Amino acid sequence: MSISSPYYTHEFHGDYDLVSVGRLELEEGGSIPDCQLAVATWGELNAARDNAILIPTWYSGTHQIWRDVYIGPEHALNPERYFIVAVNQIGSGLSVSPHNADGPNAALSMSKFPRVRIGDDVVAQERLLRDHFGIEQLALVVGGSMGAQQTYEWAVRFPDKVLRAAPIAGTAQNTPHDFLLAETMREAVMSDPAWNGGEYATGADVAAGLKREAHIWGVVGLSTEFWKQEVWRGLEFGSKDEFIVGFLEPYFTAMDPNDLLTQSWKWQRGDVARHTGGDLAAALGRITAKTFVMPIDEDQLFPVRDCKPEQQLIKGSELRIVSDVLGHLGLFGAAPTFMPQIDRHLGDLLNTKV
């Protein structure tokens, strides 16, 4: 069974291809028989195959935000120079996910979808790049939030394949605080009786729970200064409540609850130290990529204090702090000062010889 959704469509998300990487064995056991990944690309792979950039996606986000905000000839992520590949994560709703599992994946539908880890995504992405695009090495892996988790996983798991890495607003090892924070969002959804253990007719049935999740994001995803300075005025909302009802709530109610839960379970457990028996220093010590660690100064989910100690464990890395009064959701690029910082840092990184 799969649920039809107006959100997870080409009408809403524009061009992307569904590419199967075949059966994917999962770290937690079980497998996805037909692991379909939703992939969007910009630019062209050059003959030397050395201009590829990979972008893994964040929680609740897709390739769309990268296309609309981060990528373009005026940006460091310039499709006139680079072949840019955005891969939507498993559970994103575009790639194989609880709400769309059908055909060979029908046994994984809805509440039966297996637990997926960051490492599963990265294994699937590596296979996709190699088998589908013939890419053996990446000029850059860059991602925000859960995309940063995947970026770290790439740099630790496949050090020879990652020349540069830019984890933005995310950590290599999720903190206990961040685990609990994600759990409050999960509980907001799962406590909605309409969620019904993951067996609902449509995601819209769970709107009450998704709105509560949206409200938690309004508190932790944005900063006290965002609200005090009424930054929502610059986003063309007339009041705090209009911003909540007009942006935060519909952003989440459009999405599938089980898909979000698949992602957040994964987010909670991001940890590159799984490769080294729990030794974070050893895991980060494996990284050979030139790495810019890029926390957002107002971020309550992945504060600088959590990102900086990881950066210090990565040889030759730099801490590039991004200032944004929005906090974690600064990743949406709403502040006019956001992208110039991102472009400067990614530009410096891409111009670094490795």
Next chain:
Amino acid sequence: MSISSPYYTHEFHGDYDLVSVGRLELEEGGSIPDCQLAVATWGELNAARDNAILIPTWYSGTHQIWRDVYIGPEHALNPERYFIVAVNQIGSGLSVSPHNADGPNAALSMSKFPRVRIGDDVVAQERLLRDHFGIEQLALVVGGSMGAQQTYEWAVRFPDKVLRAAPIAGTAQNTPHDFLLAETMREAVMSDPAWNGGEYATGADVAAGLKREAHIWGVVGLSTEFWKQEVWRGLEFGSKDEFIVGFLEPYFTAMDPNDLLTQSWKWQRGDVARHTGGDLAAALGRITAKTFVMPIDEDQLFPVRDCKPEQQLIKGSELRIVSDVLGHLGLFGAAPTFMPQIDRHLGDLLNTKV
């Protein structure tokens, strides 16, 4: 109707007196016919009646935590020198509250309890001190969190009656971020079907919602460093989950949902600028008390950045930042470094001639 609760008792809370201040007209309209306040005192009022200290209570807290942690001959709040009066706020569960409204207040029971504001509490407290104790002036008003809100309200509303003020970990004007944060806690409770619009048989029926509230407190009430440093080990818990299940959850599930909602509605709307048509500078400019503004450095609810601008609007005030890795819940005094700071600041304040 009133609900019997093992928590809101002398067995649990020790000595306190119920004192009626009579009918209390409310800022939002309506009245409490028989406004009973639960009052605990330590020490003796001297002949000059100039050694009185008032402590209003915080959200979910009562006089108990002040007795156990803050008050004693070894502390600045020394009952051998001062007559210390702790007044539990309306809705605290000990003073008149939704769950215990009976007799003349029976029409206010449960979901019918009226909306109460910080100003209502302060008016009731002033009447209590004057009529019951014959106190016309306070050597100090000190409170944490919602107690800080009441402290500010006292200093602005009754400037002649407050010689010294120490708002700890709280603001004079609640921020929009803090409003939304409290709202997520309210939604956690009100979304529990057992809450039933405030008409339940016992608070224990709403345990699922109260546990979700507890989990949100675990995220916003404590700091990332609390969890990362596993500070709960020092509180004699064996794991993160034991701390949540053994402390945070039972702390809230013992309480009455409607009582908590009465308090949080009040918390959300704390604002001394109601006295001056919205002009915060004018309101804080009324304060004549020697004021120490005492935010906690790791506080996510009332961060220093929100407290400092208020302090700067108070003539002759000082910003005394308290360092505590626990964040807002540092107010519980669990860190051995907490009370020495509080005692030093309150000692300095009490020793300041005014």
